[in-house]
Amino acid sequence: MPAKANWPAQIHRVFRESDIRQVCYVPDAGHATLIDLCTADKRIHTVSLTTEEEGVAMLAGAWLGGERGALLMQSSGVGNCINMLGMIQECRFPLLLLVTMRGQWGESNPWQVPMGNSTAKALDNAGVIVQAADEPERVAEMTECAAQLAFNSSRAVAVLIGQRVIGSKHFGK
Amino acid sequence: MPKRPPIVLERREVVASILDARGDALVVTGLGSPTWDAAAAGDHPNNFYLWGAMGGAAMIGLGLANAQPTRRVIVLTGDGEMLMGLGSLATIGVDRPRNLSVIVLDNQRYAETGMQPTHTEHGVDLAGVARAASLESVATIYSRRELERWIPRFYAGPGPIFAAVKIVPNHPPMVLPPRDGTYVKNRFREALLGKRAVG
Numbered sequence: 001m002p003a004k005a006n007w008p009a010q011i012h013r014v015f016r017e018s019d020i021r022q023v024c025y026v027p028d029a030g031h032a033t034l035i036d037l038c039t040a041d042k043r044i045h046t047v048s049l050t051t052e053e054e055g056v057a058m059l060a061g062a063w064l065g066g067e068r069g070a071l072l073m074q075s076s077g078v079g080n081c082i083n084m085l086g087m088i089q090e091c092r093f094p095l096l097l098l099v100t101m102r103g104q105w106g107e108s109n110p111w112q113v114p115m116g117n118s119t120a121k122a123l124d125n126a127g128v129i130v131q132a133a134d135e136p137e138r139v140a141e142m143t144e145c146a147a148q149l150a151f152n153s154s155r156a157v158a159v160l161i162g163q164r165v166i167g168s169k170h171f172g173k
Numbered sequence: 174m175p176k177r178p179p180i181v182l183e184r185r186e187v188v189a190s191i192l193d194a195r196g197d198a199l200v201v202t203g204l205g206s207p208t209w210d211a212a213a214a215g216d217h218p219n220n221f222y223l224w225g226a227m228g229g230a231a232m233i234g235l236g237l238a239n240a241q242p243t244r245r246v247i248v249l250t251g252d253g254e255m256l257m258g259l260g261s262l263a264t265i266g267v268d269r270p271r272n273l274s275v276i277v278l279d280n281q282r283y284a285e286t287g288m289q290p291t292h293t294e295h296g297v298d299l300a301g302v303a304r305a306a307s308l309e310s311v312a313t314i315y316s317r318r319e320l321e322r323w324i325p326r327f328y329a330g331p332g333p334i335f336a337a338v339k340i341v342p343n344h345p346p347m348v349l350p351p352r353d354g355t356y357v358k359n360r361f362r363e364a365l366l367g368k369r370a371v372g
Contacts, residue, residue: 045239047268050260057229058236065240066366087226091354
């Protein structure tokens with residue numbers, strides 16, 4: 001397998017090394033491999049959500065109880081989280097978000113473009129530190145550093161995994 | 174709408190009775206009246222009071238319950254707050270935490286904003302939603318006797334447990350717990366995890 005395809009396994013390794021114990025998600029095709037790896041890992045409790053804001057609240061609860069977690073979502077889910085992120089900011093909860101991007105590199109679904117275009121700005125407005133990962137070989141390192149920043153500095157950090165990393169989805173012509 | 178028993182329970186008495194039995198349980202309170210009710214029953218470092226984050230109380234309870242599987246987690250929230258996070262009941266029904274009890278103080282009103290009716294006033298049945306979401310043990314509580322029977326289950330019964338406690342729509346005086354979220358979070362973690370948790 002070329003190194004380019006390994007970033008989900010590398011993130012999973014970062015989760016293990018960073019002692020991430022709760023991983024919650026609204027599925028995205030870009031996260032499919034990572035979700036499978038986390039689900040198969042007995043040291044990680046995975047929770048499937050009905051909406052992304054549930055995950056923001058759940059990880060606040062996890063931290064209250066002494067566990068670290070991560071929330072996986074697609075960029076369209078960021079808009080669902082905004083009010084819940086107010087709690088993260090007020091309480092200085094650490095929060096690690098891994099966001100797979102849609103609506104940018106070669107997007108062919110126009111409905112993805114508005115939220116994709118607003119994702120970084122919306123997160124920034126909600127007090128989240130945003131770090132864009134647009135090269136596959138840098139995704140794991142960025143995730144590791146984002147986890148350190150989040151959990152050691154009690155901040156919300158989002159790694160935006162670019163559509164260039166994941167590949168574009170095509171709908172007919 | 175089917176005919177229902179009269180609503181007689183008073184929120185402050187309900188919350189005081191529930192929290193009297195807390196032992197070493199961890200408590201999350203939904204914004205507005207449930208937070209004031211818990212404060213009125215006595216401030217506690219293992220109360221996490223919400224002053225916002227509407228719709229998030231049950232999910233904070235889930236994350237906490239999974240992080241602390243040997244401790245009981247009690248979520249005390251309102252009907253308006255629960256209605257905003259109905260999906261979380263589905264998530265909890267699937268994840269099945271054995272140590273989580275979600276208790277809704279259901280006055281069928283948005284008490285903080287002028288007592289506007291919520292959907293439960295118009296017949297939406299939160300216990301029915303919880304049952305449909307396959308929570309382990311579900312009740313709607315109307316009487317003191319039912320409440321007394323359920324309180325031990327909230328703390329020791331197999332979860333996830335859900336109860337809607339029907340309460341009269343009164344508006345007792347506000348009793349405010351600490352409002353600084355960072356302080357309340359750190360105090361909670363220190364009480365639960367020790368000094369190193371806030372280092």
